């Protein structure tokens with residue numbers, strides 16, 4: 334481990350109040366967070382401190398013009414009692430790209446990885462043991478400089494908070510119902526679709542509400558130009574199995590390059606499955622459903638891991654897919670990824686960062 338960051342421990346741990354049999358997704362945050370600030374062209378005041386409210390100038394640029402980026406990844410307490418973080422290097426890389434898109438200062442991979450490691454250590458007692466639960470890590474970077482000009486800020490804050498979570502859809506029985514969105518757009522070529530930035534999610538709230546009012550679980554976004562080509566779901570990338578072949582849209586700047594997407598592609602290719610990253614017309618999916626070659630649809634993202642999709646509605650047409658059965662890739666992928674994350678199977682890809690928490694007992698029991 335690198336030099337530990339200055340650490341201030343809480344003397345008021347909330348751990349005893351958490352009902353681990355009833356976890357939501359962000360109902361509670363863990364005791365500590367990582368924090369650092371940026372001014373004068375460099376990051377300073379790196380520290381781990383109690384999770385607590387922060388002070389912001391009302392004029393700070395992030396509140397007015399949305400200069401905010403974030404990440405999301407998970408740590409696990411394995412079947413062998415060891416602690417593992419799934420592919421944090423990928424999140425560091427994606428955060429870097431998001432920062433560049435929004436003219437924000439980037440963060441050293443070392444600092445990013447050390448912050449994760451030390452947060453897992455300090456709050457390791459919060460890492461759930463139950464299969465399917467996880468210790469969610471949320472890095473967040475935003476502009477703090479107060480100003481009214483529309484321009485990139487000169488001052489920023491980076492926080493990394495953590496939370497014990499259940500799965501996002503709690504393995505929604507019967508699969509997810511998607512509405513292929515033919516009116517609203519999530520991202521357009523040249524936009525910010527590939528960046529994990531707050532504005533993309535704010536823009537999705539109204540379409541999301543309308544689709545939920547109509548009885549759907551999530552939106553399947555189509556391209557911003559013609560609303561014909563499949564893009565992704567709210568917080569997941571999308572996969573189709575048509576006539577034995579697995580299809581997913583290519584990374585062309587309008588969709589998030591998911592870490593789970595990348596993992597799914599690697600696992601399927603190594604299993605010898607025919608996989609194609611290419612544009613997918615919504616008609617191709619609907620027609621495949623009509624002629625019974627649509628074998629499976631699933632979403633892939635950190636929060637849900639793998640979420641089987643039951644149906645996709647596009648105007649007055651509907652595509653149906655199987656969500657249960659031993660032959661489905663969705664079930665196999667879910668199990669395979671979780672087994673790697675929890676140490677139940679060998680990490681042949683070297684995806685996990687293991688965290689040694691020995692000697693950090695006192696910190697987690699503080700208070």
Ligand SMILES: *Cc1c(COP(=O)(O)O)cnc(C)c1O
Pocket residue numbers: 405529565566567568569570589590591592593594633634635636
């Ligand atoms: C985070 C996210 C994903 C999934 O990315 P992972 O790295 O697999 O969690 C997909 N789409 C959107 C819009 C996202 O925000």
